[in-house]
Amino acid sequence: MHREQTKKVQIGNKVIGGGSPVLVQSMCNTKTENVRETVEQIFILEKEGCDIIRVAVASKEAAIAIRDIKKEIHIPLVADIHFDARLAVQAIENGVDKIRINPGNIGGTDKLLSVVAAARERNIPIRVGVNSGSLEKELVEKYKGVTPQGLVESALAKAGIIEDTGYDNIVISIKSSNVLMSYEAHKLIAKKTKYPLHIGITESGTVRTGSIKSAVGLGIILNEGIGDTIRVSLTGDPAEEIRAGKIILKTLGLRKGGINIISCPTCGRTQINLIDLANKVEDLAARYDLDIDLAVMGCVVNGPGEAKEADLGVAGGKGSGILIRKGEVIRTVAEDELLNALKEELDNWGHQE
Template sequence: MNKQVRCGRVLIGGGAPVSIQSMTNVDTRDSEKLLTQIKALEAAGCDIVRVAIPDETAAKSFAKVRQETEMPLVADIHFNYKLALAAIEAGADKIRINPGNIGADDRVAKVVEAAGNKGIPIRVGVNSGSLDKKLLAKYGGVTAAALAESAIETLSKIERMGFDDLVLSIKSSNVKMNYDAHMLVKEMTDHPLHIGITESGTPENGRLKSAVGIGSLLLAGVGDTLRVSLTDDPVNEVIFGRKILESVGLREKSIEIVSCPTCGRTEVNLIDMANEAEESLRELGERRAILGLKPLKIAVMGCVVNGPGESREADYGIAGGNKEGLVFAHGEIIAKVAEDELIPTLIDIVSNDMTKK
């Protein structure tokens, strides 16, 4: 088991549940917009929010917002170590720095000392786009080994300063390189790992790369906290991050829909029906997840071969027939309705089930 650190109310590493992070993208200097976005991320189920602090005005805004929310906040600092000191003083729950662009070691040491005095962790970030020139020359460019060596060197530098509450982040936009770098690093350190695919892209491509990249690491037992990086509303990063955790079994699905692939026996328009059910129940599922309500299994089946059996095993379900179908609730048939009434009836009964665990 690896080490554990605390970021506000959230534990990272040491067997704690994998937490979901995102990063605000409004102007940090606008405290009202910043607070509004943090609240939106929290409502979506985000565990930790990272905030960029590019200048002193942003640092002052961050300090103001810090007084208005209990959400765990990470101050993201580049180039100016004094901004890190200001964020720590303002009450940041964690600091994210890249020691390579903060300046001389004495400046890094001041940040480390301030974080130690406040008892907050530091996330050390290493990206494929910011490797040291010496490493690029040594490995002939950006490679998994170069990323791993850079990460361990950076950790060692801070550890020599007497600081151990560290979280390591290694990110590449190349899924295979990202995976290989983590496979190397996991054998070289026991610090918690923040995982993700950096600059993964627009929503469609970014979700695909993130699902493969983050999912493969989680299945390999790597990752203590994650961020899905999308060129999109950060709320969508949180929603998709949860879907990844649900898909690999690290969080229960609030609503799981099972549906058959269709065949020549299907006598209802199951493809459209399954898509309609998924789309209509998405928001309800997100709300149930945030409220911690009992997970539900919903079956949307197309014929009499497997339909009744799957529907009886689910909390709720439908089994199609010849332009009509059966509606099931907790294993019992509760209605027989026309094809066009199957999904509306299903959605109605699921929406009315707000039973807690």
């Protein structure tokens, strides 16, 4: 089922499903019990553009901390629960906006019913999560291994347990570290459920490899019109997850805002330190919420032509570079002044005559 056809679900002050914009999620790597450290990390992620944040709730202290964390942050808070229904209920009572559980490991039907009852009382969504690494033994045997079909059957069966109680405020996620398995599984489940889908390539790796795998996996899934929220799961700073997620959505045309960097590969004509400049420009651009293309070119031979479609750009020469706005060269500056010249342009963007 494509995004436009999925059920709308309210998560705090955000809405997903039913054609709503695809939102970017991340998860704190702090100890949730440490309210100050967790809130400080969430503030950083909010600034990066995080739409929804998840925290691990593995203790009573973490469940209690939810209340104080919620008071300070501005985006919806999701509690990640495993094995202990009491913690899920406590997190709900302390004001969490959504819970993530695996109904199969929550402690049996009675325990699950207590969680559903608490969620129903406050009308908060339950995210049913299934990972390829924890697929039930009987489904592995049925399909002779971990397969897309097994992941889908598991997720729908678990959602069905909650549905049978009469509650349908549900979000589903099926994750695998195998990109093509994830793709096939999402194509299958999109035909079988009305619920919004949270998508991601789980345990995808470090910032470099994980970002590439996630870009491929999320890109092909989202391009099918499938997926309502995304997480780029990386072994690294959660802020990197947000940056990668935003680039993926912007590349596919699913998110506006933020500067799009266009930079050329280096070659023998390059006469400036292009790699260093491009990295500094990327860091600079992250501070601006401007929906423009910014080109960083390594030479003045092809630079002006290649950058003419960009809104703003620089092209390096020997010890200097040219500044280009809307395809027109506006001035030449020394190499060590290129970054400052770009900053000045960005600071005044929209105010030029």
